Amino acid sequence: MTTSPESAPPAVPEPARALFPVTRGRVKGYERAAVDSFLSHARDAFESPGHPSMTSSQIRAAAFPLARRGYEITSVDAALTRIEDAFARRERDAAIARVGTDVWIARTRRDAQTVLDRLQRPSRRRFQRTGPLRYGYRIDEVDFVMNKLARYLETGTGATIEQVRGVAFRMQRGGYREVQVDAVLDAVVEIMLAVE
Incomplete structure (x- = not known):
C-alpha cells in the first residue's frame, strides 16, 4: 500500500x-x-x-x-x-x-619586562590582598608559580604554556586578589604565544 x-x-x-x-x-x-x-x-x-x-x-x-x-x-x-x-x-x-619584526620584538620584550618587574616584587607583596574576611588566591601557591614565571621570562625555561594555562590555586582568607593574578597569567600566556 x-x-x-x-x-x-x-x-x-x-x-x-x-x-x-x-x-x-x-x-x-x-x-x-x-x-x-x-x-x-x-x-x-x-x-x-x-x-x-x-x-x-x-x-x-x-x-x-x-x-x-x-x-x-x-x-x-x-x-x-x-x-x-x-x-x-x-x-x-x-x-x-x-x-615589522624589529618593532614587534621590541614590543614583546617591553611587555615581558613589565610583567617581570611585577614578578620581582618581594614575596607576599606581589599583588593586592582581599580583606581579612574575604577569600583570595593562596599567597604561598601564587608566589611559587610567579617565581617560576619570573625564571621563564628571564631565561626562557622553567615553564610551559600548558602549565600556565592549567594553573589553579586554592583559596584563603586575605589572599591575593584573583583578578590581578589572573591578569598576569593572561599576560604571560600572550607573551609565550608571541614567541612560539
Whole structure:
C-alpha cells in the first residue's frame, strides 16, 4: 500500500551531531548550545580575517554554563586551546606585517619586562590582598608559580604554556586578589604565544 505525501507521517528531524563527547549520568559538562554557538562565531571570525570580531584573549576567557548531558569539559578545553593558538599565530603574523619584526620584538620584550618587574616584587607583596574576611588566591601557591614565571621570562625555561594555562590555586582568607593574578597569567600566556 502506498501513501500520498499528504498522509505520510511527518519526518522526525535528526538530532544534531555532537561536536564533542557528551557527559552521562549526573556528571555535568559545558552546555552544548553555548559551545556550539561560540565555536560557530569563532569559525566565522577566523575565516573573515578582515573583520576580526574575536581575539585569542577572548577565546582564552571563554566560559560556558554547566548542564547535564553537556560536552565533556576536557575535550572542549583542548579544542579551545588549539583555536586560541591559531588566532594567536594569525595575530602575531598580522602585527609583524603591520609594524615589522624589529618593532614587534621590541614590543614583546617591553611587555615581558613589565610583567617581570611585577614578578620581582618581594614575596607576599606581589599583588593586592582581599580583606581579612574575604577569600583570595593562596599567597604561598601564587608566589611559587610567579617565581617560576619570573625564571621563564628571564631565561626562557622553567615553564610551559600548558602549565600556565592549567594553573589553579586554592583559596584563603586575605589572599591575593584573583583578578590581578589572573591578569598576569593572561599576560604571560600572550607573551609565550608571541614567541612560539
